[in-house]
Amino acid sequence: MNVELSGRGAGIVTHPPLRAALEAAGAATADLGVISEYRVGLDGQGAEIARFAFPQLVTSWDCLQARLRARVPDACYHLGHALQAFTTDGRRVQARFANGQVAEGDLLVGADGFRSTVRQSLFPQVQPDYAGYVVWRGLVSEADLPAPIRDQLFDHFAFHLPDGDGEVIGYPIAGPGNDLRPGHRRYNFVWYRVAGRDSLRDMLTDETGITHDLSIPPPLIRRDVLDALQADARARLPANLSAMLARAHALFFTPIYDLASPAMTRQNIALLGDAAFLARPHIGAGVTKACEDAVALARCLPGGTDLAGGLRAYDKARHAANHKAWTRSRYMGEYLTPQYQDAAGQAKWAAQHNLHTIMRDTAVMNFA
Numbered sequence: 001m002n003v004e005l006s007g008r009g010a011g012i013v014t015h016p017p018l019r020a021a022l023e024a025a026g027a028a029t030a031d032l033g034v035i036s037e038y039r040v041g042l043d044g045q046g047a048e049i050a051r052f053a054f055p056q057l058v059t060s061w062d063c064l065q066a067r068l069r070a071r072v073p074d075a076c077y078h079l080g081h082a083l084q085a086f087t088t089d090g091r092r093v094q095a096r097f098a099n100g101q102v103a104e105g106d107l108l109v110g111a112d113g114f115r116s117t118v119r120q121s122l123f124p125q126v127q128p129d130y131a132g133y134v135v136w137r138g139l140v141s142e143a144d145l146p147a148p149i150r151d152q153l154f155d156h157f158a159f160h161l162p163d164g165d166g167e168v169i170g171y172p173i174a175g176p177g178n179d180l181r182p183g184h185r186r187y188n189f190v191w192y193r194v195a196g197r198d199s200l201r202d203m204l205t206d207e208t209g210i211t212h213d214l215s216i217p218p219p220l221i222r223r224d225v226l227d228a229l230q231a232d233a234r235a236r237l238p239a240n241l242s243a244m245l246a247r248a249h250a251l252f253f254t255p256i257y258d259l260a261s262p263a264m265t266r267q268n269i270a271l272l273g274d275a276a277f278l279a280r281p282h283i284g285a286g287v288t289k290a291c292e293d294a295v296a297l298a299r300c301l302p303g304g305t306d307l308a309g310g311l312r313a314y315d316k317a318r319h320a321a322n323h324k325a326w327t328r329s330r331y332m333g334e335y336l337t338p339q340y341q342d343a344a345g346q347a348k349w350a351a352q353h354n355l356h357t358i359m360r361d362t363a364v365m366n367f368a
């Protein structure tokens with residue numbers, strides 16, 4: 001573990017396997033978040049043009065982190081240990097950290113996110129591949145929303161497809177400290193926007209002229225980039241959504257990358273979560289699939305007597321499942337960067353990617 005994860009404000013849509021994993025870890029599952037009751041689609045004026053019941057629990061980073069962290073004894077949780085490298089002879093693995101510490105064991109689990117040092121050592125050919133768009137996120141305090149907007153949208157998972165400018169979604173989450181009281185919650189505002197490589201490079205450049213690799217820490221996003229987002233929102237989004245964005249705090253963007261590992265394991269090393277497969281966020285299941293990996297790994301290695309066999313079982317249980325999730329997420333992302341050659345291709349694409357299909361398939365694990 002490198003740095004404490006607390007304070008990440010983003011909403012996390014949940015699925016039944018996530019709750020099962022929390023239960024398996026002995027973490028509390030009561031009051032996990034806010035239930036969005038309906039999915040609603042909005043037109044160019046921000047008026048509702050589609051609606052269906054789809055109760056779905058949305059939790060938050062803070063809440064998940066606090067509950068799982070509470071299950072880990074302090075003595076087993078080592079902050080400030082950035083893995084630099086490891087060596088293995090297939091039986092024993094030695095990990096070296098930037099702070100000079102060295103740890104040795106039978107198994108190394110690389111759960112170190114999409115920039116994974118562990119994966120880069122196992123599969124250096126696997127690199128994040130930019131998908132051609134970014135996602136902006138921000139949180140709006142329920143109390144800051146004008147009453148008409150709150151009454152229309154707050155309880156719902158909302159969708160809007162701005163003409164030629166990406167995809168907007170939003171959903172309610174708990175307030176700070178997992179506050180679930182009406183009036184104290186937050187709305188998670190999400191806007192996917194196409195950005196060519198040159199634009200991305202500019203967006204990743206901070207005030208001092210440093211261009212960051214792959215992503216930029218939120219506090220370093222330039223003022224003019226944030227101002228341009230708000231100006232575009234006023235020009236291109238319905239008034240209710242641009243008013244919401246204007247009230248969002250801690251706005252930040254994440255470039256979307258694809259990444260798929262050829263295996264979940266090699267020798268006595270295992271990969272887990274985004275370190276192994278980075279799925280695009282449209283499936284809203286990155287945390288769930290990371291938890292599924294963790295549960296599967298624990299189940300495949302119950303006694304530690306047959307490590308090689310356990311790791312083979314883990315790879316079998318999770319590689320194909322992750323690949324399906326990843327493939328599905330790319331399919332859904334095609335809405336942002338359409339690829340068709342002719343009118344027939346365009347018609348087919350439009351039939352597969354429209355407000356109805358996006359409302360139906362977003363954050364749904366229908367790829368099992």
Ligand SMILES: Cc1cc2nc3c(=O)[nH]c(=O)nc-3n(C[C@H](O)[C@H](O)[C@H](O)COP(=O)(O)OP(=O)(O)OC[C@H]3O[C@@H](n4cnc5c(N)ncnc54)[C@H](O)[C@@H]3O)c2cc1C
Nearest residue numbers: 001002012013082083112113273274281284285286287288
């Ligand atoms: C816009 C967006 C929306 C999303 N929405 C959802 C959603 O609704 N539901 C959902 O389930 N998922 C969602 N996701 C996906 C989800 O955030 C990720 O899939 C999930 O965080 C992956 O967890 P992870 O533990 O594998 O990696 P990470 O969360 O990236 O954690 C990696 C950890 O490894 C540590 N680390 C990194 N390098 C080192 C090192 N060298 N040494 C030591 N430690 C290291 C980091 O500090 C960090 O603690 C979304 C993602 C995005 C971008």
